[in-house]
Amino acid sequence: MVETRTETLRRTALYPLHVEYGAKLVPFAGYEMPVQFPDGVKEEHLWTRSEAGLFDVSHMGPSFLTLAAGTRADPAAHAEIAAMVETLVPSDIRGLKPGQARLTVLLDGEGGILDDLIITRPYEEDRQGELYIVVNGAMKDQDWGIFESALAGRAVLTRADDGVLFALQGPKAEKVLSAYFPACADLKFMESRRIVMHGETFVVSRCGYTGEDGYEVWSGAAAGAELVRLLLDDPCVRPIGLGARDSLRLEAGLCLYGHDLSPEISPVEADLAWVIQKRRREAGDFPGAARILRELKDGPARRRVGIRPLERAPAREGTEIFVGGAAVGVVTSGGFGPSIDAPVTMGYVDAAHAAPGTKIDLMVRGKARPAEIASLPFIPTRYKR
Amino acid sequence: MTIYYTKDHEWIRVEGDTGTVGITSYAAGQLGDVVYVELPETGAKFARGDDFAVVESVKAASDVYAPVSGSVLEVNSALSEAPEKVNDAAEGDAWFVRVKLTDSGELSGLMDEAAYSAYCEGL
Numbered sequence: 449m450v451e452t453r454t455e456t457l458r459r460t461a462l463y464p465l466h467v468e469y470g471a472k473l474v475p476f477a478g479y480e481m482p483v484q485f486p487d488g489v490k491e492e493h494l495w496t497r498s499e500a501g502l503f504d505v506s507h508m509g510p511s512f513l514t515l516a517a518g519t520r521a522d523p524a525a526h527a528e529i530a531a532m533v534e535t536l537v538p539s540d541i542r543g544l545k546p547g548q549a550r551l552t553v554l555l556d557g558e559g560g561i562l563d564d565l566i567i568t569r570p571y572e573e574d575r576q577g578e579l580y581i582v583v584n585g586a587m588k589d590q591d592w593g594i595f596e597s598a599l600a601g602r603a604v605l606t607r608a609d610d611g612v613l614f615a616l617q618g619p620k621a622e623k624v625l626s627a628y629f630p631a632c633a634d635l636k637f638m639e640s641r642r643i644v645m646h647g648e649t650f651v652v653s654r655c656g657y658t659g660e661d662g663y664e665v666w667s668g669a670a671a672g673a674e675l676v677r678l679l680l681d682d683p684c685v686r687p688i689g690l691g692a693r694d695s696l697r698l699e700a701g702l703c704l705y706g707h708d709l710s711p712e713i714s715p716v717e718a719d720l721a722w723v724i725q726k727r728r729r730e731a732g733d734f735p736g737a738a739r740i741l742r743e744l745k746d747g748p749a750r751r752r753v754g755i756r757p758l759e760r761a762p763a764r765e766g767t768e769i770f771v772g773g774a775a776v777g778v779v780t781s782g783g784f785g786p787s788i789d790a791p792v793t794m795g796y797v798d799a800a801h802a803a804p805g806t807k808i809d810l811m812v813r814g815k816a817r818p819a820e821i822a823s824l825p826f827i828p829t830r831y832k833r
Numbered sequence: 834m835t836i837y838y839t840k841d842h843e844w845i846r847v848e849g850d851t852g853t854v855g856i857t858s859y860a861a862g863q864l865g866d867v868v869y870v871e872l873p874e875t876g877a878k879f880a881r882g883d884d885f886a887v888v889e890s891v892k893a894a895s896d897v898y899a900p901v902s903g904s905v906l907e908v909n910s911a912l913s914e915a916p917e918k919v920n921d922a923a924e925g926d927a928w929f930v931r932v933k934l935t936d937s938g939e940l941s942g943l944m945d946e947a948a949y950s951a952y953c954e955g956l
Binding site: 760 | 893
């Protein structure tokens, strides 16, 4: 007998709102997610850059990692949990200030990237010994499994993807969100606070993935859905789908796991060496350190770069890159950037051809199209530092 | 003058042995914001079902298939400067190519407007 299996797509707590707002829904990372709303990708993209866009990212992997003995009001508890996590990632987690968030990468033994993630040290004194960890939706089972098996008996991972995680991004985000959370106006980029409102807990972080100022907010399902409904009533706020999320992050020069990052790629190749702080480089005490330290010293063989096609034709993922007839790399993300009104592309090229301004050819449908290596991001970012 | 439609959402308006080809409003709506259209060269020949053009939205590239066999008499070069016309006037000003039909008998395999409307409603 042939075994048949129907994949059941999960729905986030904001699914009813997506339907109400006329979303076009597609399968994504095991969930039924809005790819666009009736405004369309271009309008949604431009709206986010000029007003405020609301993104459902509840499919991602928010989680809390806590010392097995529990959290306590003691900075030493942070050092304990940080030391555990630092065996898996190359960033300085111990050195995080209370309420500070940091982008990092999970590494395999060869220094390949298993996922990119954000780790936050709670601000609250009684929560030292806990870390708030948000991983990619498509990778959460893998990532959580890695934490659980590596830290078994010493730390407890609590999956928090049954709640709501949304992002509010754009120049109006602070004004809109501070009506509910006045304290959020005082946060700087990559700072986070736990805020209790009407007895409900919200973890509010000033971060995002669009290049704009904005916030990501985690909460329980019902409270999150209620807040999102209120936010969408603000004339400055519109719901934004995955299509515009992709064009926004691409213009901002941000990586998408599974496309621009993979186990084949090291953080140095990915131009993410900045996630490895000085103390960790000096100690060399993270997975794949031999390769990564060598690449830091001698330079990697290939590098992630921005690419500007000089004609209107977008170059999509998988497009081969040539210099003088020789293959030198491949496009890992490509599309169209509504804010710069031109195609935008990222990819990997041999280090010799990675300097901005280098002329390259993109082989689009069998035809060489002129392009050049460009600095990232393609748009000025507007993080509130 | 008659307009025929394909299951892949192209239209062809036939006058004598020439036809004007484009994609339907339904297709344009499904694609979303069109940012680039790649058209063949004048004189290019193709068979029914060949991909002869590419239309790109912000998110993805889609092939456009020839509704009938023919050779290209003229391309709508206005689309290279203003690809967004495809969203505004897919079945009007935003035609892709004019072709000389190889075999007008192929038209009998296409849908008329009523059949195409019914087909779209079933999607």
